[in-house]
Amino acid sequence: MSTASGTRTFKVSVEGNIASGKSTFLDYFNLSPDVEVRTEPVEKWRNLHGHNMLALLYKDPTRWALSLQTYVQLTMLQMHTKPHERPITIMERSIFSARHCFVENLYHSGKMPTPEYIVLDEWYQWLVANTDVHVDLIVYLRTRPEVCLARMYERDRKEENKVPLAYLNGLHELHENWLVRQVTVKPPAPVLVLDANSNMSDMEHVMEEYREKIMGRS
Numbered sequence: 001m002s003t004a005s006g007t008r009t010f011k012v013s014v015e016g017n018i019a020s021g022k023s024t025f026l027d028y029f030n031l032s033p034d035v036e037v038r039t040e041p042v043e044k045w046r047n048l049h050g051h052n053m054l055a056l057l058y059k060d061p062t063r064w065a066l067s068l069q070t071y072v073q074l075t076m077l078q079m080h081t082k083p084h085e086r087p088i089t090i091m092e093r094s095i096f097s098a099r100h101c102f103v104e105n106l107y108h109s110g111k112m113p114t115p116e117y118i119v120l121d122e123w124y125q126w127l128v129a130n131t132d133v134h135v136d137l138i139v140y141l142r143t144r145p146e147v148c149l150a151r152m153y154e155r156d157r158k159e160e161n162k163v164p165l166a167y168l169n170g171l172h173e174l175h176e177n178w179l180v181r182q183v184t185v186k187p188p189a190p191v192l193v194l195d196a197n198s199n200m201s202d203m204e205h206v207m208e209e210y211r212e213k214i215m216g217r218s
């Protein structure tokens with residue numbers, strides 16, 4: 001994918017569980033003029049023409065999982081395909097984690113009926129085959145679910161205030177299967193695994209190292 005000015009864009013997706021530290025990690029890259037950071041469009045999911053799709057999901061997942069995940073898939077596709085202005089684009093999550101982590105988790109935890117799961121997968125398979133959603137590198141912020149649970153409650157996003165550890169455990173295992181064990185589907189790009197359990201502010205040196213790794217690969 002080339003930028004408007006014609007140079008090739010290096011595309012990175014930062015993956016990880018809920019409250020694994022992605023926003024903090026992305027903040028470190030927001031400083032560089034060569035990097036465009038594209039954060040997860042969670043505000044769109046919280047206000048779709050006045051409807052809070054995220055709140056609806058957590059209130060009644062079986063009723064609303066398809067609606068939210070269909071809209072997530074659209075907003076992630078928009079994030080992948082928006083014209084790239086800078087040599088490096090770093091995205092918060094991707095159409096891939098939408099499908100292989102969040103949709104999979106809802107389905108395998110019995111919150112999404114099989115026909116709805118198949119409809120989402122048909123859309124996903126067509127989009128991946130017919131649009132340019134490629135990424136060149138995945139950075140996986142690897143955490144223990146208990147660490148995410150504590151950070152999630154500390155962040156205190158109102159829709160998430162009843163999300164149980166079991167939900168984070170499910171998402172964790174799916175990230176591990178996808179990005180580390182690679183037993184289910186192969187990741188779409190090489191994976192850099194970063195241990196994100198310690199407090200992000202203690203990780204300045206690690207962030208610096210990763211910034212060099214990512215800038216070096218671009």
Ligand SMILES: Cc1cc2cn([C@H]3C[C@H](O)[C@@H](CO)O3)c(=O)nc2[nH]1
Nearest residue numbers: 018042072076093094097098102160
């Ligand atoms: C790609 C993708 C991200 C994503 C986030 N979420 C939820 C988890 C968090 O509570 C919130 C912000 O990441 O949205 C979801 O239900 N489905 C998703 N799919």
